[in-house]
Amino acid sequence: MANVLVVDDEVGIREFIAEALEAQYTTVTAPDGESALRELSTRGFDLMLTDLKMPGMSGLTLLERAKELQPDLEVIVLTAHGTVSTAVEAMKKGAFDFLQKPVSGPEELRLLVARALERRRLLAEKECREREPESPPLTYGDATMATVVTTLKKVARTEATVLLCGESGTGKEVAARAIHSWSARSLGPFVAINCAALSDNLLESELFGHEKGAFTGASAARRGRIELAAQGSFFLDEVGELKPELQAKLLRVLQERTFDRLGGSRTLTADVRWIAATNRNLLAMVKSGLFREDLYHRLAVFPIELPPLRERRDDILPLARALLARIAASVGRRGLMLSADAERSVVQSEWSGNVRELANALERAAIVCEGAEVTPENLDPTPVWRNKSLVSGQPSGTAGSNAPVNSNSETLESMERRTIETALAAVDGNRRRAAERLGIGERTLYDKLKRYGL
DSSP: OOEEEEEOSOHHHHHHHHHHHTTTSEEEEESSHHHHHHHHHHBOOSEEEEESSOSSSOHHHHHHHHHHHOTTOEEEEEEOGGGHHHHHHHHHTTOOEEEESSOSOHHHHHHHHHHHHHHHHHHHHHHHHHHSOOOOOSOSSOTHHHHHHHHHHHHHTSOOOEEEEOSTTSOHHHHHHHHHHTSTTTTSOEEEEETTSSOHHHHHHHHHEEOTTSSTTOOSOEEOHHHHTTTEEEEEETGGGOOHHHHHHHHHHHHHSEEOOBTOOSBEEOOEEEEEEESSOHHHHHHTTSSOHHHHHHHTTEEEEOOOGGGOHHHHHHHHHHHHHHHHHHTTOTTOEEOHHHHHHHHHSOOTTHHHHHHHHHHHHHHHOOSSEEOGGGGOOSOGGGOGGGOSSOOTTOTTOSSOOOTTOOOHHHHHHHHHHHHHHHTTTOHHHHHHHHTSOHHHHHHHHHHHTO
């Protein structure tokens, strides 16, 4: 439920607005600008309605200071007949719209409030989409997945916290997105974060957001992903990688449904549906003291195991075809197809890395393939600098050399650095997608970025 702050020095107007909105929103009232700022400094709001002409602090000044405290706050200004020009000025300063007093009735008020909150939701969704890559379908009809899909649909209709378990690359995020799309929160945002992909400090900021000046480089306030997921679903991928300190902070959010931004003092509400995922044995981690037992029980309200790709063979070929079409388009090879032999090879392979390994193999194949069809040889995972057919110079292992050789006599380190730079450039700096292209873990990529100063 959205939080709305109503600011007006006339008690009758405050009560009218609060009464008109309280059935749909959590409303808080304030008689003046100073009182409003105290509320804004202690808790988060989605929308503020404020009168322009009040004793003491004006509505314009309140608007400016409110935006400093909460930059994403939507604001509607209330104006009398003679101050429409001032209301226009307020919109230039960031107000969503203005409403002339006396208000014709509660329906006009509710409609404008709904429009303002809808814009806030759409902006949050846009930001989420920009942060997250597209996912493939959950299944292509394999019978092994039928029970899993049925279970996902059943739990989606509830607000239960779900823990998705399974090997790396089995599609846990795809399953999480499916739960969201089948839930009552489907019109809200779906926000994901990979707990293994970020350093501890950066992960905390990404989760909870931060205020201006919270740490070196925090030049402006920024909403965290939990805040962006309001009225939607929040997906914690690789939750087993959380360090003990962050486990404790996450437990507090799950228990109390509230949190604070880094460097902030106001309490924000975590109005989200929680979905977590891990490829580790969390119960074993609990027994060894690496994962909090109380947090485990909060997350594992409804655990679901996702089968590996090798146990759902009927999904492999249609998935491979769909992935190749997408990959081929991204590398400028539209129309590229798997040969009959390549299709048989794809279906018979074990794919211990699951969908991620399959996608990596297909991307390599799309790059090295000479004709219109991918062959089994193109799917060979041998690194390029060791594959005789792909190197114009002599093969590696030539006498007198202890390092891989290519036509430019690069060292392994310089090749690795260049490969990482190329992968990052291809995905606009998205480390998660770069790691997938490279076929390495995100934590490994993070370590290499530090090593090479990238």
